[in-house]
Amino acid sequence: MTIIDTHAAYLDGTATPGSTIEQALARIAGADRPEIWISRVDDAALRAQARALDAVLAAEGAAVLARLPLLGIPFAVKDNIDVAGMPTTAACPAFAYVPEQSAPVVDRLLAAGALLVGKTNLDQFATGLVGTRSPYGAVRNAVDPAYVSGGSSSGSAVAVALGMIGFALGTDTAGSGRVPAGLNGIVGLKPTRGLLSTRGVVPACRTLDCVSVFAPDVADAWKVLQVAAGHDARDPYSRPISMQGVRRRGYRIAVPAQLEFFGDAAAQAAFEATLARLRDLPGCTFGTVDYTPFRAAAALLYQGPWVAERHAAVGAFIDAQPDAAHPVVAGIIGQANGYDATDAFQGQYMLAALRRAAEDALADYDFLLVPTTPTMPRISDVLERPVELNSQLGYYTNFVNFFDMAALAVPGQNRADGLPAGVTLIGNAGSDHMLATAAAALLGGADANALAADPLPFREPTVQVAVVGAHLEGQPLNWQLLERGARKMAATHTSPNYRLYALPGTTPPKPGLARVDGEGTAIAIEVWELPLRRFGEFVAEIPAPLGIGSLELADGRWVKGFICEPAAIAGATDISMFGGWRAYLTSQL
Structure with a gap:
């Protein structure tokens, strides 16, 4: 069940955190997939934690979800992410250590009421996209065990796909948070670099690494991201991200002009079917772009000096204990010796x-x-051609962190053989919220309007703007706010010192608001919060006779808001008696 479904069951009494954990443990026990897990939280301890949440839920009821937004949701973390008191192995037993502190992202999830079930298998040192490079065993695909699960976050993705847990953390340097999602039919959210702290994560390439989220649908992935995100002053790669707004006028979608499927006709047909479905949706426009720079950047990651960054992370250990490393992983990281500072x-x-x-x-x-x-590919084929097939799986993923982009992998049309075939939406840094709403709107599986209304908190200077007419929520020009990242703060009224007029000859129809001395009334307005960096261009779009000035609210505060030139009001109809623009529009029906 999704987070929304699980919490609904908690509130109506048909489930509890305790029963959810029992279900998770039963699925783990019945799955015969030991290769998914490297370590597990003790069952008795996990049950005790769930019972404690049962008591909190019984005492506080629905109100507890505001304080604990992930109450009673089982999750797992990839075993290159620290959990206090549990070994971190990075899928290399000789490398293992037991941290005293958890990674900040884990602490945030636990503080939100989520229940950690265990740590999952991965391609050793997060070096691979196949899920087969681990001494703990190759992680088999959730749909057909003969096929690869994808890596490096293989165990996390398969645990989610099999319903053992509600969500999981992975990491993503070259596609490790997306490839396993696509191959197992789930969602993989790779955030803008720096949005989630990477402190407490065994690095692969520190300048590129991201913590990623696996979930059954986009809404769950977004909810987890909201909890896990936050600036970490102790992580030098953490940074405040300026978020893009959500689209409200359709989507302009680029597709590579040169598509490559390495002879896999079923994969090609599945992508073409998904693309055809999207082309039929109203409001979407498509174009093609030259994929050459994207492909060339993808090749740099494993066929260029960036392998030296992997050596900077774990090379000293491998040099000291070469037999402890997976031979393919050791071979890849060993390529660092062929590059020097000039090459970098x-x-x-x-x-x-x-x-x-x-x-x-x-x-x-x-x-x-x-x-x-x-x-x-099948696991047997990857074992025969480990480097070649791994490289193929990164064809559409390796460039993303290089170009400082955000990405969201979601299920698409299944292949004709019944296997999953995902698609990925890739946008500029800060496009995370836009991508989530776009995926929900275009590919389904979540309420796009609910997602659009649930952004991340602002982490930049903002300005409050009062709107009175065509920019109100649901009105024709509201998109000018939404696409600039604005969000609605309140529906309220002006002080009783204003009058409202219907302006003639405006398209779309607009009102004019004027402050008066005496005989005024309170007018319904909305207050929106807008990134300060977008305020100037918003004001530039406002046509005469309207402008932006300062408005007095019912509570006595003053904010920026729409005003009207006195000359335009002279020939306009006074509609103040309706108390607001929406009521006036309703009267005209």
């Missing part, structure tokens, strides 16, 4: 040029839509 700078120069080309290609689009993976 040359790589940076090349990457900067490729990133500029990609930015130019996507300038007129909201996001890039790609297959999450171009193919889906």
